[in-house]
Amino acid sequence: MTEARGIPQRRALARIGTFVAERRGLVRDYFSAISGAGGRLVFSLAYFIALANTLSISEFGMFATASAAGVMLSRILAFGFISALYRTATIRPNLIGTFTAGFLLLGIVSLPLLAAASFGVYLIFFAGTVPLSVFSAIVFAEALLWRPVEVALIVNNGLGKFGRAAVLAILATALRALGAVLFMISAQHSIWAWSWFYIGANTASLLLAFGWFYPRQRLRLRIALYLRRLADSIYVAGAEVLFYLQSEFDKLLVLAIGGPHLAGIYAIIMRLVDLTAIPIRTFSMMLVQRMMRAPDLLSRLTVKSGIEGGVFLVSTLALLVLGIVLHFFPNALGRNVSEAAPLVALAICVPGLRNLVEYQAELLFARGQTLVRALNLGLLAALKALLLTYVLTTISDTSKLVLSLNVVFLLLYLASMLLTYSAMRKPAKAI
Secondary structure: OOHHHHHHEEEEEEEEHHHHHHHHHHHHHHHHHHHHHHHHHHHHHHHHHHHHHHHHHHHHHHHHHHHHHHHHHHOOOOHHHHHHHHHHHHHHHHHHHHHHHHHHHHHHHHHHHHHHHHHHHHHHHOOOOOOHHHHHHHHHHHHHHHHHHHHHHHHHHHHOOOOHHHHHHHHHHHHHHHHHHHOOOOOOHHHHHHHHHHHHHHHHHHHHHHHHHHHOOOOOOOOHHHHHHHHHHHHHHHHHHHHHHHHHHHHHHHHHOOHHHHHHHHHHHHHOOOOHHHHHHHHHHHHHHHHHOOOOOOOOOHHHHHHHHHHHHHHHHHHHHHHHHHHOOOOOHHHHHHHHHHHHHHHHHHHHHHHHHHHHHHHHHHHOOHHHHHHHHHHHHHHHHHHHHHHHHHHHHHHHHHHHHHHHHHHHHHHHHHHHHHHHOOOOOOO
16 A cells, blocks of 8 residues: 555656756756857957947948848848758758758859849948948858858757857857957958958858868758748748848938938947847747747747746846946947947837847747748838838937837837737647
């Protein structure tokens, strides 16, 4: 009888032990990943300080806007086949070599479309302010050098090698920071000179990523396999372009409507906002991986609201601390940054709301709802364009303009929440 009673107790203890072991592994993986985000944050800040205080504010605005356009355009590379490569690394790692070959093939095929789209963006937004040679160099660095580095990071994270991905993230960002420091001590401080330093830093990162960190598998072409994944990849590519359009469109509009100097001040503020998203993206990446295996992970309202509340709180506190530091020490991040220092705290709600919109877009990717995600991001991009155009054409005072961004991003968040959670009522698509 005593032995019979002991069996349920042992089973209960075994379940508890299993639960704790699983969570211990999750926590270990998260801290491995967040260590990369922490290191990346430190070197990103060093990179930002060196660059923002070496270029003039106007030229920094030109570079930040061209870089944002390059990030957006880089999503055209390989027609979004990076998404298929990530899913393969997460679920079927033995096929990484096959899908890497597909990525390389489709990357070459996509180059004419990437070039045409880049020239179109240049004519619309940059023709009157940024030389074509500078714009082309920056887009080349973002799309053909840095984007493949992100592929290596994505594949390692998909394989669960978070520590390895963290080391690569730190080293690659450190190389960019080193490039900015070398540029700072060089004789030439023009945006054209910086574009060559930027290409050099990104080339070094690319060689490092594929020389030491990419998994070694034999490349095999399987065209039929790629064709079955191509439609979904194109949806993802379209969604990614639209995501970065709605995410970075503000920089393009500020440059086009307000000119290079206002674009520089705005870019400084939004770069500091971007820094708050680095640890949030690590959390989102791990949540996406879990949702690929368990699509109903966020079925309960308490879980959804708890996560969103945490994302908003962490993001807001990060900018609040930065705003307080810059209020008392406006030159803490350099002379050029001090001009924008009084404005940073005015954007207090922007990081949390912006990070939540990004987080919600990742939820639909995790559930395989790529077409819906693309449509939602297209609607958000159009809404953001309308709101920002209104703000930029009706508010001339810079402080009031920055303060109004809280309302703009609140409206974008509410629209994103409505679109995302309405779509999540539908069944997830099999991956």
